[in-house]
Amino acid sequence: MSVPNKFEAGALFPEVGWPVVGGGGTMNIAAMQGWRILMVYRGKHCPLCKRYFKQLNEMLADFESAGVAILAVSADPQDKAQADVEAEGWRFPVAYDLPLDDMRKLGLYISSPRSDQETDRPFAEPAMFVINRTTGSSRCRSASARIPGPTWPSCWRACPTR
Numbered sequence: 001m002s003v004p005n006k007f008e009a010g011a012l013f014p015e016v017g018w019p020v021v022g023g024g025g026t027m028n029i030a031a032m033q034g035w036r037i038l039m040v041y042r043g044k045h046c047p048l049c050k051r052y053f054k055q056l057n058e059m060l061a062d063f064e065s066a067g068v069a070i071l072a073v074s075a076d077p078q079d080k081a082q083a084d085v086e087a088e089g090w091r092f093p094v095a096y097d098l099p100l101d102d103m104r105k106l107g108l109y110i111s112s113p114r115s116d117q118e119t120d121r122p123f124a125e126p127a128m129f130v131i132n133r134t135t136g137s138s139r140c141r142s143a144s145a146r147i148p149g150p151t152w153p154s155c156w157r158a159c160p161t162r
Helices: 047-058 060-065 078-088 100-105 152-157
Strands: 035-040 068-073 127-131 138-142
Touching: 035 047, 047 060, 047 078, 060 068
Parallel strands: 035 068
Antiparallel strands: 035 127, 127 138
């Protein structure tokens, strides 16, 4: 695993963009309006990410009603990301093909696959970015082993737009 240059909380979110599952164009977080939560996940091979996203998916309407957009991205190719969206029923936008350069820009921990069955490319360890609606600044949390941070219900209780 490579150790990142830390992305500082409060820094402007960089201009990066990734294709979205289902032909939804390009996910450009910095250009979006409103509060945004971006979840970086390992990819199709991660059962912990799927459990975390299941809880998030169940609370999606709460976040949307408060004006908070939920988004996700991984290094997976389109076919794997599409398969996850369909199999798991995720209702939030999911981007794919997160490149190594963008992982480094975001200060993510980067891991290499342990086997070809896991995945065929380096992948980012989980991270969460909360991006401010007006300044584009962000708060972030990244992990080297599992999905970071608190449970979604505790995030919801602390949501600044409620």
